[in-house]
Amino acid sequence: MERFVQVIPFVTTLWKIIRSECRLENLHVLEPSRRIEAEAGYTELWDENEExxxxxxxxxxxxVIRRNGLFLPSYSNSAELMYVVQGRGLYGVTMPGCPETYQSDESQFRGRQGTSEREGVKRFFGDRHQKVREIRxxxxxxxIPxxxxxxxxxGQSDLVLISIIYTSNEQNQLDQNIRKFFLAGNPQEGSQGGRRHRTRGSQQETKYGNVFQGFDDELLQETFEVESDLSRKVKGEDDRRGHIVEVREELHIVHPMIEEGEGWEERERERERERGSSRRRGSSSQRQNGAEETLCTMRLRENIDNPERADYYNPRAGRITTLNSFSLPILSFLQLSAEKGVLYKDAVVAxxxxxxxxxxxxxxRGNARVQIAGDNGQSVFDGKLQENQVLVVPQNFVVIKKAGSEGFEWVAFRTSDNAMKNNLAGRLSVIRGLPEDVLVNSYGISRDDARKLKYNREELTVFSPSSRSARGLRRDDAAN
Amino acid sequence: MERFVQVIPFVTTLWKIIRSECRLENLHVLEPSRRIEAEAGYTELWDENEExxxxxxxxxxxxVIRRNGLFLPSYSNSAELMYVVQGRGLYGVTMPGCPETYQSDESQFRGRQGTSEREGVKRFFGDRHQKVREIRxxxxxxxIPxxxxxxxxxGQSDLVLISIIYTSNEQNQLDQNIRKFFLAGNPQEGSQGGRRHRTRGSQQETKYGNVFQGFDDELLQETFEVESDLSRKVKGEDDRRGHIVEVREELHIVHPMIEEGEGWEERERERERERGSSRRRGSSSQRQNGAEETLCTMRLRENIDNPERADYYNPRAGRITTLNSFSLPILSFLQLSAEKGVLYKDAVVAxxxxxxxxxxxxxxRGNARVQIAGDNGQSVFDGKLQENQVLVVPQNFVVIKKAGSEGFEWVAFRTSDNAMKNNLAGRLSVIRGLPEDVLVNSYGISRDDARKLKYNREELTVFSPSSRSARGLRRDDAAN
Amino acid sequence: MERFVQVIPFVTTLWKIIRSECRLENLHVLEPSRRIEAEAGYTELWDENEExxxxxxxxxxxxVIRRNGLFLPSYSNSAELMYVVQGRGLYGVTMPGCPETYQSDESQFRGRQGTSEREGVKRFFGDRHQKVREIRxxxxxxxIPxxxxxxxxxGQSDLVLISIIYTSNEQNQLDQNIRKFFLAGNPQEGSQGGRRHRTRGSQQETKYGNVFQGFDDELLQETFEVESDLSRKVKGEDDRRGHIVEVREELHIVHPMIEEGEGWEERERERERERGSSRRRGSSSQRQNGAEETLCTMRLRENIDNPERADYYNPRAGRITTLNSFSLPILSFLQLSAEKGVLYKDAVVAxxxxxxxxxxxxxxRGNARVQIAGDNGQSVFDGKLQENQVLVVPQNFVVIKKAGSEGFEWVAFRTSDNAMKNNLAGRLSVIRGLPEDVLVNSYGISRDDARKLKYNREELTVFSPSSRSARGLRRDDAAN
Known part of the structure; x- marks a missing residue:
């Protein structure tokens, strides 16, 4: 009988997963659990099996891509939203069916190596490739998945990017595992330490890999019409550099030089608006352009750091900048959006x-005291959140953030392209929307108290520290 | 070995759930399985673990909300469609980002309590809150989730509402559990008897709860800028009234007084149409209005009781009124629609x-004999359906309803905002759409018989009792 | 302890399914696993439990519907896309709420049987039914589900159709089992051999069945207002013919006679365009038409065999014709699309x-050598694909097809109404879109080699056999 009992906890664990129930009674801060090393940088991964x-x-x-590092070309089954924490670099995407619109003239390159050896095919032009974007x-x-x-x-310093990988994106028709397909190198060989990339289902250990390795040498030679030594290089079986390689000479990539300062993005958006309005003006002109104009020139990047862009701004408390599919239309395809926040010392997010x-x-940067409450009214998180940590706030769960003494700066990724937030205090809050008499009866309080609840906080979303803060919560900061 | 055998049935049960297969070989009528009591009413819940x-x-x-009862403010993760079975009341929704458009002047309230004690902030206005709607x-x-x-x-009598809670709504990104967040009171304490609200996965017992209880007193005080006795009232830890509380004095809530009679809804819709057409007239005027005009003034209520509104009407058999996203646009967001039906004695729904x-x-009201057939041609339900009972008709399963001797009145919730019905008999039925020769050969019958199948029932959806009814089926009614 | 161990593999199997993980490490060609026989044809089914x-x-x-065979009227919970492999026939769909627009005059039928016996209801017209389409x-x-x-x-020969049954279509709200509802006959009785239709969850054996069998004789009589012998025929309990029955006399079905040749489809599309443009011209005229014009006259068929229609054509290699929701709008509802391909001897699909x-x-027709590579760079399939075999290529997995010595002809169904393909070689490929310097550094190759990779294959998607083919791959063909 003891043997039977041994099975029970195992089966019970199973059961929980089966119902795909999310208990979420006890959230905690998440830190990277693995690191994949490569020649010119590394990737840190959070544990995907975290509930x-x-x-x-x-x-x-x-x-983390080090100076002169190149993150090898790859695609994946998941939508991804990245935020550049530090540094500057180039970002290239190859969209299916889009033309090579960036073209250099031959003089940029040394000699005439560009002339193909195949007879009849003479190329005097330089390089041609798809759009390349600067990121910073x-x-x-x-x-896009x-x-x-x-x-x-x-740049001169490390280029650091964080990203949410959203496997639940509706484009993904397979399971919830992350499937990353590299088009070069030999990623799994180049990594040191925890070099295997485990997937959500903890048994299955998918590895980063070069997709060309799945093909026959001869079939690849025929496909590309190249000799066997080159097809072997494409498969990269002897490559030891990992998924981020060092560029030996400076990369010559054609791309428009952009001026420093805040002006360039505005100009880009301006151009986009012009395209949009010219489209509206005459639908016939749209048809002549084909779909290239919309898909291939889609904006994929937007800076959310500029204080001028803040959507919520309180000079005594901080600011929040949001980015959704209204400001960056491609997000509607990814079903993701983002928010950048800065809180001054002791300030509170409603x-x-x-x-x-x-x-x-x-x-x-900085830290904050964060509390999250769930549907039973239980506290599911009450703790300090610090640099390089991740915290998941589940849908409909209520969160309060209070900056520590050095202030608090964060970026939040949301799993909807147009995330809608409901405040429970301050101007435009749910409490403000309720009639006084409903508050009076709901809380069993006086009319005067009801008015205090509704009107004492006149601020919106980002609250300045109150006099109470000085008295009450400074103790907590000291305690932590 | 016997021990191993004991595990098998358990694991087999698991297996069935895992595949999330719906066997549905044996449907039955469903009645409420639990009741949550409160000071001024109660809530009955059907067992969510019913397959x-x-x-x-x-x-x-x-x-059931008793006279002067107030169902406390709450939100949930699920789309809900309610039907008012009896009574009349007020219904308030606070939409995120919508302004407080209902405003009273001070004279409606006693004295000048409304003037805040905080210096510099004088309020001589009365109350302001979001839109309040009458329901009946x-x-x-x-x-909206x-x-x-x-x-x-x-009103003077109990206010009775039934509702479908649709956790599969695409807005819900978490699991299929119902998560209800109360903003006041102490719901789980106030209930008697089965006061816990079990969720779909039978192990997890979520409880109704006040979401503010998940936060620290001091953080709440700072957030609302109120004193500790008021923040404790907000958390309601000493509240014993449950989720439906009694209003001691009459509720003073600003809302337009509506006239009795059928006219008011038509007028409301008229106004909506005007808004719509003015929008169509000039897109520039729309832009000036912002999104408030569309989202914040969205119609959330529609009466489907008025016989004049019937979509199908047969004076000898009864009527059916449907409500979908064409008539109530918000339904497209909920992915739900509804149907109200009245059948006279012995009448049949095709x-x-x-x-x-x-x-x-x-x-x-009343009762009906109902038969449902599944995809194997098996009978999955054959029984009598009575007042306050619920029956689930799965997608694509065929149902026949025949009213009993007192007639039959029902409301049906459908899990699509534009549910499409296919009839198998009568005018506009599938059988009508088939060529005679296909019927002749499919059923192995004469051309004359094929015409009988196609044309004998000229009625549409709601069939009057035939002479056969008198002979054949009266026996059943007697038997039940 | 050994007993405990026995449970483990079982539970492990469970686990794999629970996580609904798709390992797909080892794909193989699929052939029909069962056959359901009927009087005038049979249906072959592939094993739905194949991962x-x-x-x-x-x-x-x-x-396979034999000469004069009639596949009985039925509907199912799944979207289906069929391809007519051989033969010609008639295809009838009855859409809910659509009128009977095909009408014959009485003279086509013998005598006056058409006049109903019921008093007052005289019908001198012939038959009326919904639209019937020719297929070939x-x-x-x-x-449509x-x-x-x-x-x-x-026709004179067998009519052969293959079809993908897409249970994941978003219209289907139940489980992933195929649920097929026949409106006539007694399908499960007529079949010989493996006559049961097993569903995805291997325990549950759903059977084809006539849905009317789930109802009471008397209720059916009342519903159709017919006598009991006719209602019994509708239920078909004594029917032994199965789901494909033989038509004894020629079927008299009203439908426009279409001329031979390629012209008719173009004309049909022309009419559709006219409807579309008249709609665009004035929105008032649209309202007069009601929704019938759009839904009831929706095009459901399109020929993809005509070489003239090829989307990709290479006179030295072959052609590919695609069909998506831009060319056949109903596909956006089914979330499916199709591709027809013809490869000449030794030609390659990129x-x-x-x-x-x-x-x-x-x-x-013919055969091909096919290789598929997965996300780890592993080879998940490497083999020969022959007539009447099915191969599943998972999303994002890379495939190369090389025709055998008799060439290769296929149809592919894709689980998106607008499937987007990315090529890894040739013109408009991902490799073409990458800057030379990225290739140089990614593969550790010279600039000249990078140019070979980008430009040696100037063809698009369908590649002619290269000189390498003669040397390298002929060996494989011989080996197989």
Missing amino acids: ALTCAGSAFTRH EGDIVAQ GTAFWIHNK PSYYMNSHALIYVL | ALTCAGSAFTRH EGDIVAQ GTAFWIHNK PSYYMNSHALIYVL | ALTCAGSAFTRH EGDIVAQ GTAFWIHNK PSYYMNSHALIYVL
Whole structure:
């Protein structure tokens, strides 16, 4: 009989997973659990088997690309939203069916190597490739599932990116495992330490791999019409550099030089608006352009660091900048959006919940005391959140953030392209929307108290520290 | 070895659930399984672990709010469609970001309590809050997931509401458990008897709870800028009244007084049409209005009781009124729709199935004999359906309803905002659409018989009792 | 302890299914596993428990309807896309709420049997029924979930159809089992051999069945107002003919006679365009038409055999014709699309993957060597694909096809109405879109080699056999 009993807990564990229930009674801060090393950088991965991440249909990762590093071209089954924590670089995406619109003239390259040896095919032009974009600190970068991208660090310091990997994106028709397909190198060989990339279902250990390795040498030779030594290089079986390789000479990539300063993005958006309005003006002109104009020139990047862009701003408390599919249309395809927040010392973000999304908070700088309450009214999180930590706030769960003494800066990814937030205090809050008499009777309080609840906080979302803060909560900061 | 055998049935049960297969070989009528009592009313819940409900991604509930009762403000993760079975009341929703458009002047309230004690902030106005709607018998009320609502019984009799709780709504990104967040009171304490609210996965017992209880007193004080006695009232830990509380004095809530009679809804719709047409006239004027005009003024209620509104009407048999997203646009967001039906004595609803939804039938009055057939041609239900009972008709399953001697009145909730019904007999039926020669050969019958099948029933959906009814089926009624 | 160990593998199997993980490490060609016989034909079914099919949310089937055979009217919970492999026939669909627009005059039928015996109801017209369409070799036919259809072989040879049954279609709200509802006959009795239709969950054996058998004789009599002998015929309990019955006399079905040749489809599309443009011209005229004009006259069929229609054509290699929701709008409802391909001897389809769909390849003629690579870079399939075999290519997995010595002809069903393909070689490929310097550094190759990779293959998707083919791969063909 004891043997039977041994089976029970195992089966009970099974049961929990089967019902795909999210208990979420005890959330905790998440830190990277593995690191994949490569020649010119490394990738840190958060444990995808964490219940909070699984329930949010997401994974979390952080790439550090060192000076002159090149993150090899790859595509994956998941929508990805990246945030550039530090540095600057180049980001290239190859969209299916889009033309090579960036073209250099031959003089940029040495000699005439460009002339093909095949007879009849003479090429005097330089290189041609698809659009390349500059990225820099504060940029949100959208990554479409199934499209290949590469990243190059062209700055002086490390290029650091964090990203949410959203396997629940509706484009993904297979299971919830992250499937990453590299188009070059030999990623699993190059990594040191925990070099295997485990997937959500803890038994299955998928590995990063070069997809060309799945093909016959001869079939590849025929496909590319190249000799066997080159097809072997494509498969990269002897490559030891991992998934981030070092660029030996400076990368010559054609791309428009952008001016420093805040002006360039505005100009880009301006151009986009012009395209949009010219489309509206005459539908006939749209037809002549084909679909290239819309898909192939889609904006994939937007800076959310600029204080000028803040959506909520309180000079005594801080600011919040949001990015959704209204400001970056591709997000409607990814079903993701983002928020950048800065809180000054002791300031508070109003108790609030997202009606239609989860949120993954990543701490950029400083720390905060955070409390989260669930549907039973239970406290599911009450703790300090610090740099490089991730916290998942489940849909409809209420969260309060209070900055520590150095302030608090974060980026939050939300699993909806138009995340809707409901505040429970302050102007435009739910409490404000309720009639006084409903408050009086709901809480069993006086009319005067009801008015205090409704009107004492006149601020919106970002609250300045109150006199109470000085008295009450300073103790907590001291305690932590 | 016997021990091993003991595990098998357990694991087999597991297996069935794992595949999330819906066997549905044996449907039965469903009655409430639990009741949550409160000071001024109670809530009855149907067992969410019932296979038919689980397969329909739905739960079912019935609220009885007594005279002067107030259902406390709450929001949930599920779309809800309510039907007012009896009584009249007020219904308030607070939508995120919508302004407080209902405003009273001070003279309505006693004295000058409204003037805040905080210096510099003088308020001479009365109360301001979001839109409040009157509800009454026959109303369908849409409840958006994640928005808070409250209900007050301002009539003389009990206010009775039934509702489908649709956890499969695409807004819900978490599991299929119902998660209800109260903003006041102490719901779990106030209930007597089965006061716990079990969720779908039978092990997990979620409880109704006040979400503010998950936060620290001091953080709440700071958030609302109130004193500790008031923040404790907000958390309601000493509250013993449950989720429906009694209003001691009459509720003073600003809302337009509506005239009696059928006219008011037409006028409301008229106004909506005007808004719509003015929008169409000039898109520039729309932009000036912002999104408030569309979202914040969205119609959430529609009466489906008025016989004049019937979509199908047969003076000898009865009528059916449907409500879908064409008539109440918010339903497209909930992915739900409704149907109200009245059948006279012995009348029959044609054999029919919903192509794109399940249906949950709730009996308002009378009774009916109902038969349901599944995909193997098996009979999955054959029985009598009575007042306050619920029956789930799965998608594509064919159902016939025949009213008993007192007639039959029901409301059906469908899990699609535009449920499409296919009839198998009568005018506009599938049989009518088939060529005679296909019928002749399919059933191996004469051309004359094929014409009888196609044309004998000229009625549409609601069939009057035939002479056969007198002979054949009266026996059944006697037998039951 | 040994007993405990016995449970483990079982539970492990469970676990795998629970996580609904798709391992797909070892794909193989699929052949029909069962056959359901009937009087005038048979249906072959592929095993729905095959992991590759389950992961693609699909099942696969092949109908052979013999001369004068009639596939009985039925509807199902799944979207279906059929391809007519051989023969010609009639295809009838009855859409809910659509009028009977095909009408014959009485003189077509013998005598005056058409006049009903019921008093007062005289019918001098002939038959009236919904639209009937001709189908023939090379046609793709869309089948909407929940709508009844029938098929009649009016040609001289067998009518052969293959179809993908897509249970993951978003219209289906129940489980992933195929649920087929016949409206006539007694399908399970008529079949010989493996006459039961097993569903995805291997325990549950659903059977084909006549849905009317689930109802009481008397209720059916009342519903149709017919006598008991006719209602028994409708239930077909004594029917022994199965689901495909023989038509004894020629079927008299009103439908426009279509001329031979390629012209008729173009004309039909022309009419559709006219309807569309008249709609655009004035929105007032649209309102007068009601919804019938759009839904009831929706095009459900399109021929993809005509070489003239090829989307990709290479006179030295072959052609590919695609059909998506831009060319056949109903596909957006089914979330399916199709591709017809013809490869000449030794020609190659470029390595490619579908970004947003799976693909089910069915071989019509000839054979091919096929390789598929997965996300680890592993080879998940490397083999020969022959007539009447099915191969599933999972989303994002890369496939190369090389025709054998007799060439290769296939139809592929894709689980997206607008499947997007990414090529990894040739013009417009991902490799072409990458900057030379990225290739140089990714593969560790010279600039000249990078140019070879980008430019040696100037062809698009369909590649002619290269000189390498003669040397390298002929060996394989010999080996097989």
